[in-house]
Amino acid sequence: MTVHDPRRTVLVTGAAGFIGRHLVEHLADRGQPVIGVDLRPRPAGAAGRHVVADLRTTDIRPLLDGVSAVVHLAALPGVRPSWDRFDDYVESNVIVTRRLLEAGVQTGLRRLVIASSSSVYGNQRDGAMNEDQPPAPISPYAVTKLAAEHLALAYAARPASVLTSVALRFFTVYGPRQRPDMLISRIISAVRDGREIRVFGDGSQRRDFVFVKDAVRAVAAAVDAPGPSRVCNVGTGEQISVTGIIDLISELMGRPANVRVEPHRAGDVVSTRADVTRTAEALGFRASVSLREGLRAHIDAVRSESMPVGA
Ligand code: NAD
Ligand code: UGA
Structure with a gap:
């Protein structure tokens, strides 16, 4: 049995964002009714209903009408700018999550999938992050993502709660x-335009890079589970340095x-790599x-975006 009925609607917050657009496409392709909500307008060609609203202020309850699962992607996402705009990060990432959870309690929401981040691990000892x-x-951004993750779990753990929360730590x-x-x-x-790439630090920092179509498959699995x-964790279990990926893309x-x-940027972790066992x-x-x-697909997309109209 799945907690989520596949005939019922999934609400995707942050639907006009990078991951949100791919997720709406993926869910619609599998025949799932989807409602997107975002500050930004409906992306060209997006499936389903799209509501333009600010989750900091809008009444969220009506958006949950007939919705059996919410995927909460809306957030301020960058690590490095979060030192200067902490209030905005707290409001967009923590307060908005609480507003959504309160609305979920009032409407009997059963499943929340929330976007967390590998950045919550900070600098761990070598080895996969578990x-x-x-x-x-180690960054204000990561503090807000961890707070949001904990809030989602705390609401689900309340006595008599019908909600289950799955926090996905995207790498x-x-x-x-x-x-x-x-x-x-x-x-x-x-590389396309022959411009300089700024490398923050010596380029030895390593990341577990996960392709967006894999990431949205993980989200769909979490909706159904x-x-x-x-x-x-949502990662590959592998990693490459910043210098390594520059060389690979150039090749x-x-x-x-x-x-x-x-200079190295404050808040930037040295190394991320997912332990993929639990997921x-x-x-x-x-x-x-x-x-x-994945890089070939990304490169092709950037090249076609830059093609002049009619080319
Ligand atoms: P994105 O900025 O492209 O998408 C986020 C969307 O949320 C935007 O379209 C934005 O307009 C919307 N939004 C923000 N505040 C809102 C509000 N108050 N009301 C309505 N809409 C609002 O970011 P993304 O890269 O697609 O990331 C999506 C989620 O995944 C975020 O929660 C981010 O923290 C998390 N995440 C992303 C990555 C990554 O590598 N991209 C890794 C780890 C975690
Ligand atoms: C990304 C997302 O932006 C976060 O939302 C997310 O939470 C995080 O992944 C995550 O894994 O959880 P980040 O790893 O900083 O954060 O992603 P990139 O912006 O692609 O940076 C990767 C590395 O390249 C970092 O070490 C960064 O310092 C470095 N970098 C980035 C540069 O050297 N130059 C640049 O111009 C940009």
Whole structure:
């Protein structure tokens, strides 16, 4: 038995964002009724209903009418700018999550899938990051993501609660339409245009990069999964350094990369790599797209975006 009835509607917050757009597409492709909500307008070609609303202020209850699961992606997502805008991060990432949970309690919501982040682990000892390790966030952003994750679990644990929460700790997600502030988008457009890539630190920091179509499969699995509330990593179990990925993209694009070294940025963790065991067991999910394959898709998307109309 699944907690979520596949004939019923899934509400996706942050539906006009990078991961949200892919998720709405994926859910609609499997025949799922979807409602998207975002500050931003409906993306071109998006399926289902789309509501433009600010979750900081809008009455959320009417949005939950007939909805059996919510995927909460809406947030302020960047690590490095979070030192300067903490109030905004708290409001968008923590207060909004609480507003959503309160509305969920009032409407009898049964399943919340919330986007958490690998950044909540901070700098752990070497080795894969495992959900049982104590989180140790080192950026204000990560503090807000951990708070939101804990709130979702706390509401689900209230006596007589019908809600179960699955917090997905996404590792660094990439692919077509990735946010322009993120490393891989920046490398691809800089290599294409012959511009410099700014590397924060010596480039030895390592990331577990997960392709967006894999990430949204994990979200769909978490919507469907029976069982209790839990925290699950969404990564590949592999990692590559910033220097390594610059070289790989340059090789795949057949063009040189020009690097400018800048100081290490506060809040940036040294290394991320997911332990994928729990997610495989609990959700039946494993990433399947190789880094080369995913990068080719991302590069193709950036190239086609930049094609002049009629070309
Ligand atoms: P994104 O910025 O592309 O998407 C977030 C969307 O949320 C945006 O479209 C934005 O308009 C919307 N939003 C923000 N505040 C809102 C509000 N008050 N009301 C309505 N809509 C609002 O970010 P993304 O990269 O797609 O990330 C999605 C989620 O996944 C975020 O919660 C982020 O913290 C988390 N995450 C992302 C990554 C990654 O690598 N991209 C990794 C870990 C976690
Ligand atoms: C990303 C997302 O932005 C966060 O929302 C998410 O929570 C986090 O992944 C996660 O894994 O949980 P980040 O890993 O910082 O954060 O992703 P990128 O912006 O792609 O940066 C990757 C690495 O490249 C970082 O070490 C960063 O310092 C470096 N970088 C980034 C540069 O050297 N230059 C740049 O121009 C951009």
